[in-house]
Amino acid sequence: MASEIGKKMHEVSTPAVVVDLDIVERNLAHMAAYCRAHGLALRPHTKTHKTIEAAQMQLASGAIGLTVAKVGEAEVMAASGAREILVAHPIVGDEKLRRLAVLTSKVRIIIAVDSLRAAEGLSQIALECNTHFDVLVEFDSGSKRCGVVAGEPTAQLGEAVAALKGIRLCGLFTYFGSVWGDEGERVLEMERAREDVAATLAAFRAKGLSTEIVSAGSTPAAEMTHWIDGITEIRPGTYIYNDLNTTYQGLCSLNHCAVRVVTTVISTAVPGQVIVDAGSKTLSSDLCSAGPKSGYGKLMECEATLKKLNEEHGYVTAEDLSAFEVGQVYTVIPNHVCTCINMHDEVLLARHGEIVGTWKVAARGKVC
Amino acid sequence: MASEIGKKMHEVSTPAVVVDLDIVERNLAHMAAYCRAHGLALRPHTKTHKTIEAAQMQLASGAIGLTVAKVGEAEVMAASGAREILVAHPIVGDEKLRRLAVLTSKVRIIIAVDSLRAAEGLSQIALECNTHFDVLVEFDSGSKRCGVVAGEPTAQLGEAVAALKGIRLCGLFTYFGSVWGDEGERVLEMERAREDVAATLAAFRAKGLSTEIVSAGSTPAAEMTHWIDGITEIRPGTYIYNDLNTTYQGLCSLNHCAVRVVTTVISTAVPGQVIVDAGSKTLSSDLCSAGPKSGYGKLMECEATLKKLNEEHGYVTAEDLSAFEVGQVYTVIPNHVCTCINMHDEVLLARHGEIVGTWKVAARGKVC
Numbered sequence: 166m167a168s169e170i171g172k173k174m175h176e177v178s179t180p181a182v183v184v185d186l187d188i189v190e191r192n193l194a195h196m197a198a199y200c201r202a203h204g205l206a207l208r209p210h211t212k213t214h215k216t217i218e219a220a221q222m223q224l225a226s227g228a229i230g231l232t233v234a235k236v237g238e239a240e241v242m243a244a245s246g247a248r249e250i251l252v253a254h255p256i257v258g259d260e261k262l263r264r265l266a267v268l269t270s271k272v273r274i275i276i277a278v279d280s281l282r283a284a285e286g287l288s289q290i291a292l293e294c295n296t297h298f299d300v301l302v303e304f305d306s307g308s309k310r311c312g313v314v315a316g317e318p319t320a321q322l323g324e325a326v327a328a329l330k331g332i333r334l335c336g337l338f339t340y341f342g343s344v345w346g347d348e349g350e351r352v353l354e355m356e357r358a359r360e361d362v363a364a365t366l367a368a369f370r371a372k373g374l375s376t377e378i379v380s381a382g383s384t385p386a387a388e389m390t391h392w393i394d395g396i397t398e399i400r401p402g403t404y405i406y407n408d409l410n411t412t413y414q415g416l417c418s419l420n421h422c423a424v425r426v427v428t429t430v431i432s433t434a435v436p437g438q439v440i441v442d443a444g445s446k447t448l449s450s451d452l453c454s455a456g457p458k459s460g461y462g463k464l465m466e467c468e469a470t471l472k473k474l475n476e477e478h479g480y481v482t483a484e485d486l487s488a489f490e491v492g493q494v495y496t497v498i499p500n501h502v503c504t505c506i507n508m509h510d511e512v513l514l515a516r517h518g519e520i521v522g523t524w525k526v527a528a529r530g531k532v533c
Numbered sequence: 534m535a536s537e538i539g540k541k542m543h544e545v546s547t548p549a550v551v552v553d554l555d556i557v558e559r560n561l562a563h564m565a566a567y568c569r570a571h572g573l574a575l576r577p578h579t580k581t582h583k584t585i586e587a588a589q590m591q592l593a594s595g596a597i598g599l600t601v602a603k604v605g606e607a608e609v610m611a612a613s614g615a616r617e618i619l620v621a622h623p624i625v626g627d628e629k630l631r632r633l634a635v636l637t638s639k640v641r642i643i644i645a646v647d648s649l650r651a652a653e654g655l656s657q658i659a660l661e662c663n664t665h666f667d668v669l670v671e672f673d674s675g676s677k678r679c680g681v682v683a684g685e686p687t688a689q690l691g692e693a694v695a696a697l698k699g700i701r702l703c704g705l706f707t708y709f710g711s712v713w714g715d716e717g718e719r720v721l722e723m724e725r726a727r728e729d730v731a732a733t734l735a736a737f738r739a740k741g742l743s744t745e746i747v748s749a750g751s752t753p754a755a756e757m758t759h760w761i762d763g764i765t766e767i768r769p770g771t772y773i774y775n776d777l778n779t780t781y782q783g784l785c786s787l788n789h790c791a792v793r794v795v796t797t798v799i800s801t802a803v804p805g806q807v808i809v810d811a812g813s814k815t816l817s818s819d820l821c822s823a824g825p826k827s828g829y830g831k832l833m834e835c836e837a838t839l840k841k842l843n844e845e846h847g848y849v850t851a852e853d854l855s856a857f858e859v860g861q862v863y864t865v866i867p868n869h870v871c872t873c874i875n876m877h878d879e880v881l882l883a884r885h886g887e888i889v890g891t892w893k894v895a896a897r898g899k900v901c
Contacts, residue, residue: 168628178628180900212844234845254845255799257810257860260536260546279802282859303802310846311800311808431623432679434647434671440679442625446875447900450818476580476871477602477622478678491650492625503844507814508875510898530878530897532548532815 169513169520175494177520179429180443182505182512183496184524188423189222189405196387196404197227203391208232208251208380210402211242213503215528216512219405220245230273232382232400236261237531239268249273251301251380253338253400255283255311261533262286266294275378277338279303279311284326291331300326301338301378306361307354308342315361320368327374336378336397337365341386346455348415355389366395385414408502409463413456419463424512425496426462426505428479430489439489441471441479443497449504450474462497471497537881537888543862545888547797548811550873550880551864552892556791557590557773564755564772565595571759576600576619576748578770579610581871583896584880587773588613598641600750600768604629605899607636617641619748621706621768623651623671623679629901630654634662643746645706647671647679652694659699668694669706669746674729675722676710683729688736695742704746704765705733709754714823716783723757734763753782776870777831781824787831792880793864794830794873796847798857807849807857811865813842817872830865839865 169177177183200207209223210232220231220242230249233239239250250272256262268274276298278284287298304319305312313319319337327334339362344354362381369376381396384403390396403411407422428443448462448471460470461479469483479497481489499505506512507529514522537545545551568575577591578600588599588610598617601607607618618640624630636642644666646652655666672687673680681687687705695702707730712722730749737744749764752771758764771779774791796811816830816839828838829847837851847865849857867873874880875897882890 178626178901254810255859257797257799258546279800280859283799286860305803309803309806310843310848311802313802314804429625431625431651432647434679434681435673435677436682438677442622445817445819445872446898449813450872451813475678476875480678491623491648492654504813504818507844508898509900530814530876532877533546 170522172520174425174427174496174515174518174520177427177513179427179494180447181427182509183425183427183515183520184406184512185423185515186521187516188421189219192405192407192421192423193222193226196401199388200399201227205390205396206398208398208400209405210253210382210400211238211528213402213405213506215506215526216524217241217245217527218524220247223405229398235531235533236264237533238528239274240264241528241531243268243272247272249275251400252276253382255279257283257286259286259290262290263294266290266296269296269298273299275299275301275335277301277303278326279313279322281322281325284329284332288329288331297331297333299335300332301336301380302326302334303338304361304365306339306341306358308340310340310342312339316364317368319365320372320374323369323374324372334375336376336380337369338380340382342383344383344386344389346414351385351389351414355386355392359393362393362395384411385416403502406502409453409498409500410455413453419498422498424499424502424505425465426499427494427496430491430493430495433489433491437482437486439481439486441481441495442477443479444477445474446476446508448474448479448497448499449501449508451501451504453500462499465496465498467495538890540888542793542795542864542883542886542888545795545881547795547862548815549795550877551793551795551883551888552774552880553791553883554889555884556789557587560773560775560789560791561590561594564769567756568767569595573758573764574766576766576768577773578621578750578768579606579896581770581773581874583874583894584892585609585613585895586892588615591773597766603899603901604632605901606896607642608632609896609899611636611640615640617643619768620644621750623647625651625654627654627658630658631662634658634664637664637666641667643667643669643703645669645671646694647681649690649693652697652700656697656699665699665701667703668700669704669748670694670702671706672729672733674707674709674726676708678708678710680707684732685736687733688740688742691737691742692740702743704744704748705737706748708750710751712751712754712757714782719753719757719782723754723760727761730761730763752779753784771870774870777821777866777868778823781821787866790866792867792870792873793833794867795862795864798859798861801857801859805850805854807854809847809849809863810845811847812845814844814876816842816847816865816867817869817876818842819869819872821868830867833864833866835863
C-alpha cells in the first residue's frame with residue numbers, strides 16, 4: 166500500500182483503514198496528562214492498535230510499559246523497546262508459558278492470574294526455564310468476567326500464589342469492564358467498584374502481601390480512577406483511537422476518533438438500499454454497546470445507516486437514497502475499533518486528510 | 534505451529550483451528566458427485582477456506598475453476614493452478630481493476646457487475662492495459678443484496694455491457710442468498726427464484742446475449758440447483774467445511790463439520806460461569822442464523838452454551854458447572870465457519886484426531 170502515500174483519504178483503494186496521526190497524538194497526550202495529574206502510572210493495552218509504532222508513541226508519551234492479552238502479542242510488543250509487559254489474561258498451557266519464559270530474558274513480564282491452577286503452571290515453567298514471573302492476582306470488581314471474588318478470597322489466593330517458587334507476587338489486578346454507559350451510570354458503578362478495591366487492598370495488606378502494583382483497566386473508567394485510593398496504574402486501550410462506543414459514552418467527541426474506514430459504493434441495483442464494499446471482514450460484526458446502538462458504524466458524509474453487514478457487503482439505508490451513486494467514497498467511524506483493526510494486516514496513516522505512511526498491524530490475529 | 538504435528542487435537546496450544554481432512558474429502562466428493570449427476574459445473578467460492586491447498590483439493594475433485602470476492606483473493610488463488618477465477622463482487626476502483634488486469638495474462642478472469650458504471654470501469658482499464666475481461670451481469674433472484682431487477686432490466690444492462698470495448702459478455706450471475714432455513718423454507722424460496730431465473734434467461738436470449746455461463750451461488754441452495762433450467766454452474770463455499778448454520782438447515786450432520794476450534798478453560802473464578810480462551814478474535818462475533826440460534830458455537834464435549842464472547846474470552850454457562858476446571862480442553866464447532874477462518878493466519882490439519890500438518894490461510898484479510 167506504499168503507493169497510497171500522497172493521496173487524499175478519499176482517493177485510496179477501498180476498503181481501507183486510515184489512522185489520523187494528529188488525533189492519535191491528541192488522544193495520547195490527553196491520557197498521559199490525566200495520569201501525570203493524578204500520580205497514576207499508564208500501561209496502555211495494545212489490543213486496540215496491535216502495532217509496534219503505536220506502542221512506541223505511547224511509551225514516548227510517558228507510558229511505563231505495555232499491556233497485552235496474549236503471549237503472541239507480548240512477543241511482538243517486546244520489539245517496541247518497552248521495559249515491562251503485562252499479560253492481562255490468564256495464560257494456561259505449557260507451550261505458551263515456555264514462550265513467555267523466553268521473553269523474561271528481554272523484558273519484565275508481569276502476568277495476572279485468578280486461579281491456583283494457572284499460578285502453578287507459571288511456577289512449574291519458571292522453574293523448568295530457570296526464570297521467574299512477576300504475578301498479579303486478579304479480582305472481580307464488577308465486570309463478572311475473570312477475577313476472584315473481591316476481599317478475603319482474593320487475599321487467600323494471593324497467599325497461596327506467594328508461596329509458589331518461581332513467582333514473585335507483585336500486587337493486584339482488576340478490570341473495570343462494568344463501568345460502562347453514560348456518565349451517571351459510570352459514576353454509580355465506579356463507586357460500587359471502589360468498595361471491592363478497598364476490601365481487597367485491606368485483605369491483601371492484612372496478610373502482608375505486596376501491593377507494589379494495583380492495576381485497573383478500561384478506557385471508560387480511566388479518567389475516574391483517581392477517585393479510588395490505592396490504584397497505582399491504569400491500562401486503557403481504546404483511548405488511542407476511540408470509536409462510537411467511547412464517543413456515545415461521552416468520553417470523547419467524534420473529532421477524537423482517529424480511525425476511519427474508507428469505503429466505496431459498489432451497488433445501487435436493489436431498490437431501497439445502497440451497498441458499500443465494507444462488510445464484517447472490514448468493520449467486524451460488533452454492534453455498538455452505547456448510544457443509539459443503530460448500525461455497524463457511522464457514515465460521516467451523509468445521514469444514513471449502515472444497517473447490516475455481510476462479509477464483503479455493507480447495507481446502507483437512508484430516507485433519501487437518490488444522491489448515492491456507484492463509485493462514491495464515504496468514510497465510516499467503527500463501532501468498536503479494536504475488533505475492526507484486528508481484521509487488517511496494515512493501516513494507512515494520515516495527516517490533514519493526506520496519506521503519509523503505513524503501519525503493519527504486527528500483533529494482529531495472535532490468538533495464542 | 535509445525536511443532537503441533539503428531540499431537541492429538543486436545544493437546545495443541547489453544548485457541549487453535551483444526552481442520553479434519555477426512556471430512557473435507559467427504560464434503561468435496563459429495564458436492565462433486567451432485568454436480569456430475571446433474572451436469573452442473575462446480576466453481577467453489579474460496580471465501581470459506583481462503584487457502585491455496587484447499588482450492589487445489591477442490592480443483593482435483595472436479596471444480597472447473599474458483600470463485601473469489603476480492604482482487605487480493607484472486608491474486609492469491611492464481612497460484613492454485615486454476616484456469617478460471619470468477620470475481621463474484623462488483624469491483625469499483627481503478628487501482629484494483631489494474632491489478633485484476635495483470636491477472637488476465639495468467640488466468641481467465643470472469644467478473645460479475647450490476648451497474649453500467651462498474652462495467653465502464655472494467656472497459657476503461659481493459660483498454661488501458663490492452664486486455665479484456667469476461668463479464669457476467671448479476672441479477673437479483675431474491676437475496677436483495679446486489680443484482681439488477683430480474684428479467685428485462687437485466688437484459689437492458691446486458692445489452693449496454695455487451696457494447697463496451699474490452700469486455701466480453703459471457704452470461705448471467707445470481708446469488709441464492711434468500712434460500713435459507715429448513716428444507717420447506719428453502720424449497721419455497723427456490724421455487725420463487727426459479728421465476729426470476731426464467732424471466733432473465735428469456736430476456737437475455739431475446740436480445741441474442743450470451744448465456745454461455747449462468748452462475749448461481751450459495752451452499753444452502755446448491756443441491757436444489759437442478760430444479761431450475763438453464764443454470765450451468767454453482768458456486769458453493771461453506772460446503773467444504775460446514776458449520777452450525779449448514780447443520781441446522783439440515784444440509785449436513787455435525788459429523789460433516791470439518792472445523793473445530795480447540796479452546797481451554799482459563800477461569801472459573803466468577804460464580805455461575807466458566808471462561809474459555811476462544812473469544813470473538815478466534816470464533817468471530819457472528820451469531821447463528823439457523824436452528825436454535827443460541828450461542829456462539831457448539832461445545833462438543835458437554836451440554837453447555839457459549840453464551841457471550843469478548844475478544845479473548847468465551848463465556849460458558851451450563852445447568853451444572855461443577856465438572857469444569859481450569860486447564861480442561863474443549864472443542865467448538867463455529868456458527869459461521871467463513872468468518873471464523875478469516876480470523877486466523879494458519880489452521881492445523883488432522884486425521885483421526887491427530888495433527889498431521891498446517892495450512893496457511895493465504896487469502897485471509899484480503900479486503901481489497
